[in-house]
Amino acid sequence: MKNKADILIIDDDRDLVNSMKIILESRALNVRTAGDGKAGYESIRNKTPDLIILDVMMATDTEGFDLAYKLRRESVYQDIPILMVTSFPKHMAEQGPEKFQHIMGENWPVTQFLEKPIDPDDLLSAVMNLLSEADGHDPGFF
Amino acid sequence: MQLGYELIKNQFFFRKELIERVGWFIRLRWMVVCVGLTGSVAGSLVWPPFPFQCFLAIFLFITAYNISFYLFYLRLNTSPPKDEKPYVFFTNFQIGFDLLALGLMIHFTGGIHSPFLFFIILHVIIAGILLSPPSSFIYGMIMLTYLGIEIFFQYMALLSPQPVLFQSMLSAHVPEMPQTLFLYLIYAAIVFATAALTTSIKVSLRVKGRELLSVSRYLDASNKKLNALYDMVKAMGMCTDLQELMDSATCHSSGIMGVKACAIKLLDDQKKKLRFVSTYGLSGDYIAKSEIDVEKSVINRRIIEGQVYASGRLQEKDQFQYPEDIQKEGIASMVCLPLRVEKRIFGVFCLYSGVLDAFEEGDIRFFTLISDLTALAIENLRSELTKTWFLQKTAHQLRAPLNAVQSMLRTLRKGYLGAIDPPKTDILIRCEKRIEALDNLISDLLELSIRRAGIDPKKFYPVNVAQMVDRLLPMYRAQADEKDVEIECTIQEPLSAVMGDNALFDDLFGNLISNAVKYTPKGGRIRIAIRTEDSGQMYWEIQDTGIGIPEEERSHLFTEFFRGQNARAITEEGTGLGLVIVREILNQLNGTIHITSTVGKGTCMILRMPSV
CATH class of the missing domain: 3.30.450.40 (GAF domain)
Known part of the structure; x- marks a missing residue:
């Protein structure tokens, strides 16, 4: 049997993190959490997760993006799928650098976007899709 | 400025003058022939020794070559040459023939004593003005040489002298050499002085022309630069990024x-x-x-x-x-x-x-x-973006706790923390709905704030309305299908573009259609008609078979947070800001909205906005 998928949630909203943790753990996924970008990066260095769920705005406006760019630049971590969750309307976040261009200017670093509030079914479907796209992980869902 | 440059080039270098004078010479020559023939007849009547036949032959010769010149001139006008060289050649040719005819006239009217001698000066001046400076001297020299040869031939008795016009035959004898030579020298001095004066004026004008040309070139370049700078500033003003x-x-x-x-x-x-x-x-x-x-x-x-x-x-x-x-x-x-x-x-x-x-x-x-x-x-753009960013961030901060609450409620309601009985589920659904309404209100307030912060109309570009409808309609059709409401959309081509931006039209169209869907009961119909009117204005008509708007409430439709009684009765959704946003957008587009409605039957909204 393959290992359970390891998911790292990086978000400074404890309530939201708890909700997501409950939802993901209900499908027997292994969930780790971090409250900011720095703690998240440390957690990734300790153990490379199969998927990262990342918030955009934490201590700074671009903390989520900063971490995503940093990971994309490091060959060890650049293939980890990143599901970005944000309270910005999805259409705005998806337009990416165009809307955020005055604070960023490089290529878009995230795999998929999910707009808050999180719907449990949408979250699970996005997570499962991303995990099944990545090789060798048993989502532990079926 | 190119015009100024060309003008200076033409005027100070006599290019235009030369081209115009070519035709003028031909016309003048016709006059000379008429006056000359009349004068010859009159001359022969008042002074019998007048060489009428010789003059007749000369004027026939002039007529003949002037006809050839005229034909050549017509050809030149049919296919104008690229530069003035053919005109220079043509002018030299004309002056050459005229001097030949003049030489004959001078010969038959007394040679060095002929009053026609002064017409040589006229040609020297013309050559000096219209042609290159040496031409004036060359033509003067040719005529003086011709006169010199005639004097020499007469002195050597190889050529018989002709009577001087209107003078007695007494003077028509072999001239005394010193006097004739003296006369010749005076005349040569006059010719050369005229040539020198004409060419010096011409050269001075050319120098001034060159100076003006260089100033004009500089002005041309500056003007080009300023125009390009204007284009640059305009292009920068259109940028939103x-x-x-x-x-x-x-x-x-x-x-x-x-x-x-x-x-x-x-x-x-x-x-x-x-x-x-x-x-x-x-x-x-x-x-x-x-x-x-x-x-x-x-x-x-x-x-x-x-x-x-x-x-x-x-x-x-x-x-x-x-x-x-x-x-x-x-x-x-x-x-x-x-x-x-x-x-x-x-x-x-x-x-x-x-x-x-x-x-x-x-x-x-x-x-x-x-x-x-x-x-x-x-x-300027940075400050605009910062302003918009601040509004967006404010909305984000307001929305963040609501999103967390909503996420937790959904987790609870969907049984991730254990089964929930139906009455509790209902309460949770109500909580979610109320929070969703608050979330929508924040979205609309953000939208309105951004609209009221003002988007510079310079940044507008032509928007293809048909493409916008194609893109957005499926989304609202899906909402309508859920309520079994039919949406029929007719776009009459050709449809002109409207100045705006895509986001603006997305919001405008979105607000109007979602309102129609929201307030049209099950089984209803929404009809959208879009066309360009004969006046050139863009025309949108959105007609629904919805609940309608009571007449007494119509004046409040564009008041913030207003929702009609029957609207509130049919759905809790709605912030009362949708039509306010529509009006703000229409203000920016210079558009108008006209609403007609019958309670229970439906509403028709007619929008007009200037098109490109």
Whole structure:
């Protein structure tokens, strides 16, 4: 049997993190959490997760993006799928650098976007899709 | 200014005059023939020795060659030559023939004593004005040589003298040599003096013409530059994106200043590093250095302090952080200016040329103007973006706790923390709905705030409405299908574009259609008709079979947070800001909205806005 998928949630909203943790753990996924970008990066260095769920705005406006760019630049971590969750309307976040261009200017670093509030079914479907796209992980869902 | 330049060239170098005079000569010659023939008849009547037959033959000769000239002139006019050379040739030809005819007339009316002698001066003047300065002397010399030969032949008795016009035959004898020679010398002096005077005036005019031409060339170039600068400022004003604005600035500046490359570098927050943010014409390798440490680059440090850096030879290579790259890039001259708004410097604007000493003082002054305008445009857009960003961030902060609550409620309701019985589920659904309404209200307030913050109409561009409808309609059709409401959309082509921006039209169309769907009961119908009216205005009609708007409530439709009684009865959804946003958008588009409605039957909204 393959290992359970390891998911790292990086978000400074404890309530939201708890909700997501409950939802993901209900499908027997292994969930780790971090409250900011720095703690998240440390957690990734300790153990490379199969998927990262990342918030955009934490201590700074671009903390989520900063971490995503940093990971994309490091060959060890650049293939980890990143599901970005944000309270910005999805259409705005998806337009990416165009809307955020005055604070960023490089290529878009995230795999998929999910707009808050999180719907449990949408979250699970996005997570499962991303995990099944990545090789060798048993989502532990079926 | 090209017109001015051409005008000076034509006037001061007599090009236009020459071309016009070619036809004038032919017309004048017809007059000469008429007057001459009449004069010959009259002359022979009052003075019997008048050589009428000779004059008749001369005027027939003039008539014959003038007909040929006229035909040639017509041909010249049918296919005008590119330059004035054929006209110069033609004019020389005409003057040559005229002088031949004049020579014969002079001969038959007394040679050196003939009163027709003075017509030679006329031709010398014409040649001096219209043709090159030596022509005047050459024609004078030819005629003086001709007169000299005639005097010599008469003196040697090889040619019999002719009676001087209207004088007795007494004077028609072999002239006394000293007197004749004296007369000849006086006449030669008059001819040469006339030629010298005419050509000196002409040469002086040419010199002034050249000076004016160079001034005109400079003015032309300045005008071209100013027009290009106007285009650049206009293009920058249309930009809604900082990168797009700076790319437009570097591209336009290279063109205006005629240089191989151009770059904008911006300072980081600590004002310690300069980063290339936009370049034009520089290689990837050069830009790859990307960050410039201001402390290490003497030149950049000086510019950041407010100095202008200009070098035509780039000899002070030790002042650059990466001198080898400047050589590799083939940069010979360079001008760098601070990007500043008032006293605040936030970057550097550079021009690079492959030519040595490429920049004069005037170029640097003009580039300063470009640089200042660019700095102002960057600052202006930055401040607009910051304003919008603040509003968006505020909405985000307001929405964050609501989203967390909603996420938790959904987790609870969907049984992830254990089964929930139906009454509790209902309560949770109500909680979610109320929070969703608050979330929508925040979205609408953000939308309204951004609209009221004002989008500069300069940034509008032609929007293809048909494409916009094609893109958005499926989304609202899906909502309508859920309620079994049919949407019928007719777009009458050709449809002209409307000046606006995509987001604006998305909001406008979205608000109107979602309202129609929201307030049309199950099984209803929404009809959308879009066309360009004969007056050129864009016409939208959105008609539904919805609940309608009571007449007494219509005046409040565009009041913030207002929702009609029957609207509130049918659904809780709705913030009362949708139509306010519609009106704000229409204000920006210079459009109008007209609403007719019958309670219980439906509402019809007619929008008109100017199209391109």
